[in-house]
Structure formats: structure tokens, C-alpha cells
Amino acid sequence: MIAIMVYRPDGPGPGRLSEVRLDVGVTGPAEMSCAEVTVRDERGGDLLGGPDLVFDPAAGGGPLATAQAERQARAFGIGNAVYWAQQLLRRVNSALRHPLPPLLLRIGMHGTPSRWGGGHYRLPGVASPAEPNQLSATGEVHLGGGRAYLPKAKDGGNAYFHAPAHNSAIVLHEVGHHICRHTADFRVNRRRPAGDQHNGKIALDEGTSDFLTAFMLGTPDIYRWQRGQLPPTDPRRRLLRAGATMAHLRPGSGGLAHSNGTIWASALWTAYQRVLDSGADKDRFLRMVIRGMAGLGATEAPTADEQFRRTQFCELLAETVAVDPALAPTVLAAMAEHGIKPDTSNVELREQLRADRARVVH
């Protein structure tokens, strides 16, 4: 067990700075590991060599910070990322009753030619941007080193360099994709060659990852730190909310997976609240979500059929409620508020809801 500093979600901005004792080891000059995840800063330097691992986030460090502040900020990022990844993966492994393949999380990736402020989950195969190195066969999370400063807080706080590893929501969302890959396996990658995996994400993948983030942070407003200035209904805010229904579903793929995913994430959040109201505990609902995904990914139909089936909200709903029949009526009622119903395709759900709305208006 080592003592490190992390951001807990109950605080403004990036969260409340807290010391935690964590079951991880220091396994390199810029690397921490446990059974579930290895986190490494790829930009070089001895970040973790000293006797003390309680680092200052140093407002994210960044190009204007001193070398000492930048070193503190990067070391803090390793600790914050390993903490949140471990917390989520341990809960999921316990829900599944078996461990997912270990995850490699690399910080400071894709920093040239320009700085990168995002995160992604990658499997070996075609990807954009192209990956410079061989990737782990079981999947990797890559975080950029940060690209920009967040605007100064209204209370006069300092400008913060938005290092993705300091943003617990970005870490959790990308770890969520690893969980999806090894449960629902939305792209049926298990049947593809190990070196030719499909890296595209569908709405259910994005939505489940956002829900898992909200579950861990205890808030539906997961990206409020960097996107809090956007209106709550702006799709880029990705706030999990009651008004996100299948009427908002935009057909096609491409850049719409995140906003379409908000519908699924919001419906899961509503269902989760109702389940808590009924007196059931939070891990019971997580068990439904995770085992439901494992159920979706366990079928043996031909690949083309499976690829379509696994995009359908109603199919994942059916697998989810089958996990816990006693909670099924509660979850089905909550999902119906978002226009998600059994045995009805995504397109039919959208058309039904739009027709209902037109009837009310006329």
C-alpha cells in the first residue's frame, strides 16, 4: 500500500484533493501497476524515484510551469489515473466474478506535431491517428499530455492546464471502453484477427462508458469541469438528463456516437436512480449493467448479424433486465421514459416517439 494524492469528485473544478492509500506498486521511473492496470507516463524522466509519492497537482503543470511544477503535475497524473482505473476495474471484475484482461494506460501520447488534450482507447488495427508503436493485444488507453489551459474559475482560482490524467472523467470514460471491449464486444472483435481489430465506437459503447463514469463520480454532470460553460442540453456537454430520449437519435455513425450515446447513458442513469430509490444497493445495479453487456457479447450468431444486433438498444436492454428479474420492472419503466423499449429497433423507437410527439402538438 502506498499513499498518493488524487482528486475525489466531491469538490469544484477537478475535484477535492485527497490522500488515499492504494494497493499499487511503483514499477518504473514513471510507472505504477497493480493486477488490473499499468499506468505509465511515456515522456521520460524519473518522476517516481523519490521517497515521497504525495505529489502536488501544480495546476496541471504545462508549458508555462517551472520544471519542478511540471514534474509534480505529471507524477500526480500517474497516481490519479491509476487510482480511478483501479477503482472501476475492481468493481467490474467483482460484478463479473472474473478479471478482465489487464489494461495498459499510457500518458503523454501523440504529443507531436501538436499537443494533444484528449484520450482514446485503442486495439491493434487500423486507427486514426495511426499508432506509432505496437499496441497491447488486450487494448490500451492513451491520454495526451494536455493542449490548453481552462479558463480561470469565477472565484479567482488559477488557470489550470487541462492535463487529461488530472481529469478523472476522461480516465474513467476511456477505461469504460476497455470494459465494453471485453464484455459486450460491440464490434465483434473477438472474431477478428488479433492485429486487425475494429477501433470504431458505437453509441452504446460511448453511452455505457459515460454511465460508468457517472456511476463512479456520483454525478450525471461528468464533464462539468471543462464543459460547464455549455448549456445543459448541448450535445457536447454530454450531461446525463431526463430529456434525452430516442427522439433525439440521429441515424448513421461517424461523429454522432457520443451524442447518441448520451441517450443510453441518461436512460441508465434514470434506471440507476429508481433502483436506488427502491432500496437496492448500487453494486446490484452495476451487476445488471456489466453482466448484461457480457450476455450481449456471448452469442454465437453469424458475425454480420451480431454486428447489427449489438448496435440495438433493445437488445442490450433485454440482456440487462434478464440479469435481475426482480429489478426488471423498475428498469423497464425508467428506460421507457427515454423511449427505449424491448423488441423494437433503434429506428422504430425513434419514429414511434416522433409520431407520438407530433400527435401531441397537433
Ligand SMILES: [Zn+2]
Ligand atoms: Zn493512441
